[in-house]
Amino acid sequence: MSLLASVPDFPEPGVLFRDLTPVLADAHGFRAVIDELGDAFAGRFDAVAGVEARGFMLASAVAYRAGVGVIAVRKAGKLPGRVITEHYSLEYGEAALEVEPDHIAGGQRVLILDDVLATGGSVAATTTLLQRAGCTVTGAGVVLELNGFGGRTRLAELDLHAIVTL
Numbered sequence: 668m669s670l671l672a673s674v675p676d677f678p679e680p681g682v683l684f685r686d687l688t689p690v691l692a693d694a695h696g697f698r699a700v701i702d703e704l705g706d707a708f709a710g711r712f713d714a715v716a717g718v719e720a721r722g723f724m725l726a727s728a729v730a731y732r733a734g735v736g737v738i739a740v741r742k743a744g745k746l747p748g749r750v751i752t753e754h755y756s757l758e759y760g761e762a763a764l765e766v767e768p769d770h771i772a773g774g775q776r777v778l779i780l781d782d783v784l785a786t787g788g789s790v791a792a793t794t795t796l797l798q799r800a801g802c803t804v805t806g807a808g809v810v811l812e813l814n815g816f817g818g819r820t821r822l823a824e825l826d827l828h829a830i831v832t833l
């Protein structure tokens with residue numbers, strides 16, 4: 668994890684922001700995380716959902732590798748069609764995520780991917796959105812799990828795979 672960037676006081680004072688951008692920008696690092704996340708859930712998903720923003724990169728690559736489609740779970744206000752919304756809180760504030768259920772095939776087994784897990788709010792909101800859209804959530808994969816924010820406990824019902832825990 669020497670490629671992990673840690674940025675103090677971002678996005679607000681007191682937060683040590685863990686930025687995985689250098690991992691994704693490194694050819695070997697990117698391949699390694701995509702392979703591990705894909706292998707951890709191999710054969711158990713029909714689509715991959717990525718949480719905006721870095722989750723998009725992970726979901727796209729894992730979906731392409733597995734030969735399945737990708738679902739973009741977007742921050743509120745970005746999608747043009749009929750949306751469903753889940754509000755949640757995270758380490759540094761409140762947010763909302765949305766999907767367009769009319770563009771998601773019900774009955775799919777969906778793998779959720781994101782870069783970082785902290786409180787689990789983003790993954791929990793995504794799980795609820797996908798279930799509301801008629802999907803079954805296979806589990807969630809993250810590159811980095813931050814201990815101490817209760818995410819794993821909150822997501823106890825979910826098959827959760829973290830490549831690195833800090």
Ligand SMILES: O=P(O)(O)OC[C@H]1O[C@H](OP(=O)(O)OP(=O)(O)O)[C@H](O)[C@@H]1O
Pocket residue numbers: 718719720721722756757758762781782783784785786787788789790818
């Ligand atoms: O487990 P949680 O407490 O929900 O935190 C994890 C989320 O926080 C970060 O996203 P952020 O909302 O900062 O957006 P970004 O990806 O656009 O930086 C990170 O990328 C995860 O999506």
Ligand SMILES: Nc1ncnc2[nH]cnc12
Pocket residue numbers: 682683684685686757758759783784785786813
């Ligand atoms: N410290 C942190 N670094 C990166 N993403 C986060 N999401 C919530 N807390 C975070």
